[in-house]
Amino acid sequence: MFEQHSISGTFATSKHIVVYPGDCLGLLKRIPDESMQLIVTSPPYNIGKEYEKRLKLRTYLEQQAAVIKECVRTLSARGSICWQVGNYVGKSSIIPLDTVLYPIFSDLGLKMRNRIVWHFEHGLHCSKRFSGRYETIIWFTKSDDYLFNLDPVRVPQKYPGKKYFKGPNAGKYSCNPLGKNPGDVWVIPNVKSNHVEKTEHPCQFPVELIERLVLSMTNEDDWVLDPFLGSGTSILAAIRHGRRGAGAETVGKYVELACKRIKEEQAGTLRTRPMNRPVYDPNESGNRLTAPPWPSKPDEGETSLFGKGLGKEYSGAK
Ligand SMILES: C[S@@+](CC[C@H](N)C(=O)[O-])C[C@H]1O[C@@H](n2cnc3c(N)ncnc32)[C@H](O)[C@@H]1O
Numbered sequence: 001m002f003e004q005h006s007i008s009g010t011f012a013t014s015k016h017i018v019v020y021p022g023d024c025l026g027l028l029k030r031i032p033d034e035s036m037q038l039i040v041t042s043p044p045y046n047i048g049k050e051y052e053k054r055l056k057l058r059t060y061l062e063q064q065a066a067v068i069k070e071c072v073r074t075l076s077a078r079g080s081i082c083w084q085v086g087n088y089v090g091k092s093s094i095i096p097l098d099t100v101l102y103p104i105f106s107d108l109g110l111k112m113r114n115r116i117v118w119h120f121e122h123g124l125h126c127s128k129r130f131s132g133r134y135e136t137i138i139w140f141t142k143s144d145d146y147l148f149n150l151d152p153v154r155v156p157q158k159y160p161g162k163k164y165f166k167g168p169n170a171g172k173y174s175c176n177p178l179g180k181n182p183g184d185v186w187v188i189p190n191v192k193s194n195h196v197e198k199t200e201h202p203c204q205f206p207v208e209l210i211e212r213l214v215l216s217m218t219n220e221d222d223w224v225l226d227p228f229l230g231s232g233t234s235i236l237a238a239i240r241h242g243r244r245g246a247g248a249e250t251v252g253k254y255v256e257l258a259c260k261r262i263k264e265e266q267a268g269t270l271r272t273r274p275m276n277r278p279v280y281d282p283n284e285s286g287n288r289l290t291a292p293p294w295p296s297k298p299d300e301g302e303t304s305l306f307g308k309g310l311g312k313e314y315s316g317a318k
Contacts, residue, residue, distance in 0.1 A: 154179030232258025
């Protein structure tokens with residue numbers, strides 16, 4: 001158990017937890033150069049959510065560039081920036097935000113380390129394109145000498161009992177007993193209505209997603225900063241592992257929510273999905289809803305599933 005600290009509304013390096021109620025540029029300007037070890041965030045996607053005003057893409061990117069520039073100033077020489085984004089949806093087409101944000105980071109001299117694909121299984125059902133089931137985390141560092149702790153985030157191998165069958169190590173286990181590198185495709189459930197972490201915030205990070213970044217890119221007592229804090233998830237993941245956490249949030253009810261969740265985390269009452277728990281498989285669990293109520297093969301003469309009006313009951317497509 002780590003020492004419990006109070007939540008401060010203003011930044012000072014002597015603090016441990018900072019929830020700044022206001023614009024992230026206001027918080028960033030109080031943060032000294034090169035003092036943050038990990039900056040991780042999911043910015044507004046400019047898609048008209050309740051907490052954002054839809055802007056011309058160019059204006060949105062200019063605003064993002066101003067925040068990113070300040071983040072880079074505050075990032076430590078061995079630090080990491082992880083920007084988690086999905087798609088901007090234009091009139092008739094989508095623009096993956098990582099593709100248009102990438103030049104902002106590279107023009108500031110940052111080096112990309114991974115483009116992590118975060119795959120999840122729930123979301124809107126599209127009718128004119130394939131439904132979106134992944135977003136990305138683009139990870140950049142300031143230098144080649146960056147902090148990366150792989151051991152705390154290793155995951156079990158598929159075949160841990162595999163042995164070398166020839167050579168000097170014949171008969172010995174061939175894989176690392178601590179597990180394998182989790183790779184750059186992460187299958188982690190997103191926070192939808194059945195998720196144990198769901199709050200009123202419409203686009204929360206699952207805590208386990210950020211825990212993996214915190215454990216691999218920071219050491220204890222390092223600072224983790226989230227300029228677009230939302231419901232406070234990045235700070236939760238930071239303090240859970242003995243790091244310091246800071247973030248800014250403009251919407252009052254989310255500031256309150258973040259503080260409430262931080263206090264619950266400190267009291268040990270915050271319910272979260274544990275890291276590395278396998279994704280629930282309704283078939284394996286014998287959920288009876290996995291059996292289709294219609295015949296598995298079309299009746300003679302019926303050429304399509306929806307041919308006899310079955311589709312009329314279905315209202316999921318958007
Ligand atoms: C995509 S959400 C982040 C959700 C967060 N990852 C979580 O786990 O809850 C973006 C958040 O940024 C906030 N926001 C938008 N503009 C902001 C700004 N200029 N400064 C600080 N927060 C801002 C929004 O109110 C929203 O809660």
